[in-house]
Amino acid sequence: MNSVTSTDATTPATDFEVHAARGPFNAAFFSVMGPNLEWNLRRHKRRVFADLPRTVVELGSGVGANLRYLPTGSTLVAVEPNPHMHRRLRAAADRAGVRLDLRERGAERTGLPDHSADTVISSLVLCTVREPAEVLAEVRRILRPGGTFRFVEHVAARPGTPTRWLQRALRRPWSWTFEGCSCERDLAAAVRAAGFARVAVEPFRLHTPFVPFNTQIAGVAYA
Template identity: 55%
Template sequence: MLQTDRETLDVQRTHAVRGRFNAWLLEVLDGYQHRKYAALKREMFGGLSHTVLELGAGDGANFRYLAPGTRVIAIEPNVHMHRWLRARAARHGIDVDVRAATAEALPLADRTVDAVISSLVLCTVPDPARVLAEVRRVLRPGGRYWCIEHVAAPEGSALAGLQRALRRPWRWMFEGCETCRDTARLLREAGFASVEVTPFTLPTVFAPIRPQIAAVAVR
């Protein structure tokens, strides 16, 4: 078995142990993340309505940016997040359908949704290319995938060196989160009709996740 395969299995095997910690951590950091991302998320997600598929819905932090009455199919494999997810849905008037599934195997038929969203999720999944293939599969023609992701810093930079140095402990602590992923390239290679990527730097004390992108991909 390859080393990367063993690491993926380790993450999956210990998910239940760290799941409670990460569910708690998301709640603790909710206000901080809202301050950092609110304007961008309102711009990206605020106009969506009807039915939205959210990958890695976590504790429902993105529900505040959606219109009340929106139906959200919330994919969240960490069951320790679900009580907060449902509570936030009730608070923001979201009709939520919580599914304890993975983004690599979405429990939806082909071409069934017009909008998919995610934030800081493609960094964590073991097989992001497979996730993007699943997104394309469930989107109707013309449907859009909106995402925000932290990404690898420019090669040769001090920050890239820090990301590499912290990769393994960061991955272990945060349920598989990768610090060095070239997500923009993955999006462009996924077969979407068009992909628009906007790089930005997040002003945060968490240095490994400062380089980020906001992207929209059209089916």
């Protein structure tokens, strides 16, 4: 894969900006805060990530938070455009006993063949991409018939609620800090509109100090 040295360059096959400050910050943030986030999300992840196959494609693998849900000896095809995440991701895969096929690409263009994946997973990723519909179309393209897209994502709160007000008030600094992350997307509607054969979605709420992050969904979409 190509290396990126310029602070305003983009990685191959993605519009992701490799930023000299945000990239390292997010890698460090999710390394430090990962255990706390997993503690809050674990029940929902255990449900939707149960019984994963031996090879899984993950969009936005980050520093490897979801490796714990893969069987030892399995393969993770990790689509992760932020090179600052890669060192920690490789180390986490080694500790988990998971073979890592790391691809420095965006979720919009994974480079994988049509109908080549049994399962695609994501967590806290669709909030960061520029066009969720484009990413979901890519997921459908690479999934085999009957394959599953399993996701845990944070979404917009109901209109008129204090959480929704805070999401709107903080949208610009939040987006800048967390690599374009938006707290204002109806991702359940986006997945339902993406053309999957069937979609099951459960909304839930976390209780963390990161209030704009607390409204979430977990679900499975079937190709």
